[in-house]
Amino acid sequence: MKWTVLAIVALLALVLSVVLGPAAVPLGELLHSDIVWNLRAPRALLAFLVGGSLGVAGASLQALVRNPLADPFLLGLSGGAGLGAVLAIALHLPGPWALPIAAFIGALAALGLVYRLGLIGGASLDPRILLLGGVAIGAFAAAITTAIVSLADAAELRNAFLWLWGGLSGASWDSVLLVALYAPIPLAVLLAASRPLDLLALGEESASYLGADVEKVKRRVYLAASLLTAAAVAVSGVIGFVGLVVPHIARLTWGHRHRSLLPAAFLGGGALLAFADTLARTVVAPRELPVGVVTALIGVPVFALLLRRWTVA
Amino acid sequence: MNRTTHDLMTEPLLRLQDVHYRYPGAASDALQGVSLAIAPKQFHAVLGPNGSGKTTLVRIALGGLTPLVGRADVIGVPASHWARQDLARVVGVVPQREDNLFPQRVRETVLLGRYPHLSLWGRERAADHDAVDRALAACDALHLADRWLWTLSGGEYQRVRVARALAQEPKLLVLDEPGMSLDLKHEMGLFELVLGLVHEPGLGVLMITHDLNLAARFADSLLLLEGGRPVAAGAPNDVLTQETVEKVFSWPVAMQTVDGRPQTVPLRQPKESRA
Numbered sequence: 001m002k003w004t005v006l007a008i009v010a011l012l013a014l015v016l017s018v019v020l021g022p023a024a025v026p027l028g029e030l031l032h033s034d035i036v037w038n039l040r041a042p043r044a045l046l047a048f049l050v051g052g053s054l055g056v057a058g059a060s061l062q063a064l065v066r067n068p069l070a071d072p073f074l075l076g077l078s079g080g081a082g083l084g085a086v087l088a089i090a091l092h093l094p095g096p097w098a099l100p101i102a103a104f105i106g107a108l109a110a111l112g113l114v115y116r117l118g119l120i121g122g123a124s125l126d127p128r129i130l131l132l133g134g135v136a137i138g139a140f141a142a143a144i145t146t147a148i149v150s151l152a153d154a155a156e157l158r159n160a161f162l163w164l165w166g167g168l169s170g171a172s173w174d175s176v177l178l179v180a181l182y183a184p185i186p187l188a189v190l191l192a193a194s195r196p197l198d199l200l201a202l203g204e205e206s207a208s209y210l211g212a213d214v215e216k217v218k219r220r221v222y223l224a225a226s227l228l229t230a231a232a233v234a235v236s237g238v239i240g241f242v243g244l245v246v247p248h249i250a251r252l253t254w255g256h257r258h259r260s261l262l263p264a265a266f267l268g269g270g271a272l273l274a275f276a277d278t279l280a281r282t283v284v285a286p287r288e289l290p291v292g293v294v295t296a297l298i299g300v301p302v303f304a305l306l307l308r309r310w311t312v313a
Numbered sequence: 314m315n316r317t318t319h320d321l322m323t324e325p326l327l328r329l330q331d332v333h334y335r336y337p338g339a340a341s342d343a344l345q346g347v348s349l350a351i352a353p354k355q356f357h358a359v360l361g362p363n364g365s366g367k368t369t370l371v372r373i374a375l376g377g378l379t380p381l382v383g384r385a386d387v388i389g390v391p392a393s394h395w396a397r398q399d400l401a402r403v404v405g406v407v408p409q410r411e412d413n414l415f416p417q418r419v420r421e422t423v424l425l426g427r428y429p430h431l432s433l434w435g436r437e438r439a440a441d442h443d444a445v446d447r448a449l450a451a452c453d454a455l456h457l458a459d460r461w462l463w464t465l466s467g468g469e470y471q472r473v474r475v476a477r478a479l480a481q482e483p484k485l486l487v488l489d490e491p492g493m494s495l496d497l498k499h500e501m502g503l504f505e506l507v508l509g510l511v512h513e514p515g516l517g518v519l520m521i522t523h524d525l526n527l528a529a530r531f532a533d534s535l536l537l538l539e540g541g542r543p544v545a546a547g548a549p550n551d552v553l554t555q556e557t558v559e560k561v562f563s564w565p566v567a568m569q570t571v572d573g574r575p576q577t578v579p580l581r582q583p584k585e586s587r588a
Contacts, residue, residue: 066414195428201414202425209375209408210481211401211429256415 002253006267010048013271017044017278022285043171047277047291048270049179050168050232051242053187055269056262057225057232058243059250060190063197063258064221065127072229072243075134075222079141080110081233086145086160090152096170099163100234106141107230113137115222125218165290166237168277175235182231186224187266193221194258201256239292241299242269242276248306272298324389325350326403326485326517327374333382334369343369344541346383351517353484356508358520358528360552361538362562367521370538371489374519376400387485401429405478407471409489409521413462419473420458423448426480448479452506468499475506485517486510492524504531529553529574537561549574 018030018040025033057072064070084106088099117133118125149160196217199207208214232239250264276294283289329349335342344366351357361367372378373385376392385392387403395403405426413422426448427441449455452472457465465473471491478486488507492500508531510516522528528535529549537544537552539561545552553575555568565580 063414068414192434195431199425199428201417202422203411205408206406206411208377208397209401209404209406210425210477211398213397251415255421256417257421 003264006264006271010267010271010274013274013278014044014048017047017274020278020282022281038173039171042173042176043168043277044274045176046171046179046235047168047274049176049183050236050239051246051273051276052266052270053179053183053228053232054239054243054273055246055250055265056187056190057228058269059247059258059261059265060193060197060221060225061243062247063200064218064225065131066201066203067131068248069244070131071240072225073233073238073240074138075130075226075229076110076114076137076141077107077134077226077229077233078238078240079138079145080113081107081230082164082238083141083145083148084109085163085237086148086152089156089160089163090148100170100175103237104230104234107226107233110134110137110141111223111226111230115226118222124215125222127218130222162290163237164292166239166292166295167280167288167290168236169288170235179231179235183228186228189220189224190228191259191262193217193224194262197221197258198256237290237292239273239295241295241303242273245299245302245306246272249302252306324386325352326388327351327392327519328386328389329370329374329380329383330386331383332370332373332380332385334373334378334380336369342541344373344380347536347538347541347543348383349374349519349536349546351485351519353517354511354515355534356511356518356520356532357534357536358522358532359536359538360522360525360528362523364540365538366541367523367538368489369541371487371519371521375404375406375487398429401481401483403483404485404487405481405483407474407478407486407488407491409493417462418458419449419454419460419462419465420445422462422473423458423477423480426477429481444482445476445480448476449473451479451510452476466499468495468502471495471499471503472506475503479510483516485519487519487521489521490523491520492522492527500527507531525553525558525577529576530572553577 018036021035021040023035025035030036054072061072061075062068062070081103084102085099088102093102114130114133114137118130120129149157152160196207196212199210199212200217204214246269247265250261250268254260254264276298277291280289280291280294327349329347332344332347333342334344347370349357359367359370369378373380374392376395379393387395387400423445424437427437427444430441431437446455449458452475454469454472454476457469457473462470491503495503504527507518511518520532532549534547535549535552536546537557544561545557555566558566558577565582567578567580569576569578
C-alpha cells in the first residue's frame with residue numbers, strides 16, 4: 001500500500017514536470033513537442049535521478065556518522081564543488097562540460113581530504129572526525145570561493161551565485177545518460193550495505209559482534225555516498241534539504257531498516273526534486289528560481305515539523 | 314571457515330594460552346600470562362577490580378586485539394583470523410553498553426542477530442523468524458516482541474539483548490557486566506536464565522563481572538584478575554578465599570557459604586583505620 005502510494009507520487013511528479021512549464025504546450029501535442037522531448041523530459045529525469053541519489057546518500061550517511069541530522073552536503077562536498085565551479089567560471093574555462101567537470105573534481109578533492117582526515121587517528125575511519133572535518137573543509141572552500149566571487153565582475157558573480165544554489169537548466173539527454181550510467185554503481189554498493197548499516201545503528205562494537213566488518217562497511221558507505229553526492233552536485237549544483245528531509249519522512253513510514261528505507265528514499269527524493277524543479281521553472285516564469293531555493297522553502301518548514309515530532313516521540 | 318565435527322568435539326570453544334598484551338604507548342602490560350579454556354556446558358566467570366584487564370581479555374577473546382605473546386583461539390583458530398561474520402555464528406556477545414541510534418521494536422532488534430546467517434542479498438526466511446521466536450521464548454520475552462525498546466525496563470532490556478545473541482545460534486555466549494544496574498529480582502532472573510542456557514542447549518559462557526557473590530553462585534569456574542595478572546583460577550571455593558579477596562580488593566571481608574558456594578561479605582572498617 002505505502003509502496004503503491006509512493007510509486008504514484010513519483011510518477012505524478014514526473015508527469016507534472018513534463019506537462020507543466022513556462023511555454024504552453026497543448027496536451028494533445030505533448031508527445032510531438034520538441035520542448036517536451038528535448039527540454040522537459042531530460043530535465044525531469046535528471047531531477048528525479050539527482051533527487052533520488054541525494055535521498056539515498058543522505059539516509060546512508062545518517063547511519064554512518066550516527067547522526068540523524070546529517071545531510072550529504074555536510075561532509076564538505078558542496079564547498080569543494082562550489083570552489084571548483086567558481087574557479088571554472090572565473091577562469092572562463094570553455095565548453096558546456098567545463099563547469100560540471102570542475103565541480104566534480106572540486107567535490108572529489110574535498111572527499112579525499114575529508115577521508116584522509118577521518119583516518120587521522122590510525123587505521124580506523126572515525127565518523128565523528130568525518131563530520132567535523134567535512135564542516136571544516138567545507139568552510140575553508142567556501143571562504144576561498146567567496147574571495148574569488150568578490151573579485152569577479154558582476155555578471156560572472158551572478159552565474160556563480162546561482163550555480164551554488166543549484167539548478168537543472170543545464171539538463172540534456174547526455175547528462176541524463178551520464179548520471180544513469182554512473183549512479184547505479186554507488187547505489188548498488190549502498191543497497192548491498194543495507195544490513196550492515198542496520199547493525200551500525202547499534203554502535204560499532206555491537207555491529208562487529210553481530211558479524212559486520214565495520215571498517216569495510218564504513219569506508220564503502222562513505223565513499224559510495226560521497227561519489228553519489230559528487231555526481232549530483234556536478235550536474236545540478238548544491239541542492240540542500242533533499243538528502244536531509246526525504247530520509248526522515250521515509251523513516252517515519254518505512255522504519256529504520258535500510259533495505260526498504262533506501263529504495264523509499266530514492267523514490268521520495270526523486271519525486272521531491274522533480275516536483276521542486278517544476279515549481280522553480282513555473283512560479284516566476286519566464287524567469288527561473290534556483291531549485292535549491294525551492295527545496296529549502298519546502299524543506300525547512302517540513303523539517304521544523306519533523307524536529308517537533310522527533311522531540312515529542 | 315569450515316570446521317569439521319571432529320574439531321568441534323575436541324577443541325574448546327575458547328582457549329587463551331599465556332596471553333600477554335600491552336596497549337600501544339602504555340607503560341605496563343594490560344594482560345600478563347592469562348590462560349583460560351571454555352568447553353560447551355561450562356559457565357566461566359572472569360572477576361577483578363576496575364582496571365584489572367577484564368575488558369582487554371574480552372577484546373582479545375573476540376579477536377578485536379591480537380595477543381603480543383601467547384594465543385587466543387576460538388575452536389582452534391586464532392580469534393583475530395576469523396571473518397567477523399563466521400565468528401558471529403559461533404560467538405554471541407552481550408556488550409556492556411550500546412545505544413541504539415534509531416527507535417526499534419524488540420522483534421526487529423532480535424532479528425539483527427540473524428545477520429551472520431544471511432547471504433548478501435538474502436531476505437530473512439521462515440527459519441530466521443523461527444530462530445527469533447525461539448530466542449525470545451528462551452529468554453521469556455516473547456510477550457515483549459512488539460514493544461518498542463525504549464519502553465522496556467532494565468531487566469527486560471537485558472533479556473532482549475541476550476535473546477538477540479541467542480538468535481545468532483552461537484556455541485559460546487559472552488556477557489560483559491550483564492547485571493549492572495538491575496534490581497535483585499531481575500539480576501537473579503538474568504543469571505538463572507544464563508545458567509539455563511548452559512544446561513540447554515549447552516552453551517559455553519564467558520561472563521565478565523565484578524559481582525563476586527553471583528559469579529560464585531552460578532559459575533563452574535572463576536578467573537580472578539588483578540592488574541592484568543591471574544591471581545587465582547578454578548572452582549569458586551578455591552578462588553574466593555578470604556585472604557585472596559582481601560588482597561585483590563584491598564578491603565576486609567568475611568566469607569560465608571550459601572548452597573555450598575563462597576559468599577563474600579565486605580566488613581565495615583574500624584574508625585581508626587579510615588583515611
